[in-house]
Amino acid sequence: MQRADILKEIFDKNILEVIRIFASSPKQHFSLSQVAYLSSVKTATSLRIINKLIEKNFVDINAIGKTKVYQWKMGSRTDFLIKLLRSTAQESLEI
Numbered sequence: 452m453q454r455a456d457i458l459k460e461i462f463d464k465n466i467l468e469v470i471r472i473f474a475s476s477p478k479q480h481f482s483l484s485q486v487a488y489l490s491s492v493k494t495a496t497s498l499r500i501i502n503k504l505i506e507k508n509f510v511d512i513n514a515i516g517k518t519k520v521y522q523w524k525m526g527s528r529t530d531f532l533i534k535l536l537r538s539t540a541q542e543s544l545e546i
Contacts, residue, residue, distance in 0.1 A: 465492045467536070469500045473510060474533045477523035480513065486521065 462470075468490040472481065481489075487497040501521055504510040509532065511524045523529060 465490070465496055466500050468492055469497055470504070470509075470532070470536065473504075473521070473523040474529075474536060477525060477529070477533075480515075480520040480522050482518060482520055 469486060469492055472486055472489045483494060483498055483501065486492075486501065487494040490497065492500070501510060505512055505521075508526075509524055509529055511522050513520050513522065
């Protein structure tokens, strides 16, 4: 069994899509609607995933006026996750 298959068993496709949005542009701020649109994940589902990522210290939340924006938190945990996802993405391309 390949690492990509193992990740797909552990993580829901929606979770991986939301993480991919943040990880692809770690310095960019995203609104909830942007994350939902870019990941093709429903808004309510995106919010649940983002809240879980905030709880696990993978994403920061900031308020700009009344709007909440989310940004990938830079650090060793998030770097490890990005490397893991990139290595499994390359592995799945080799199939």
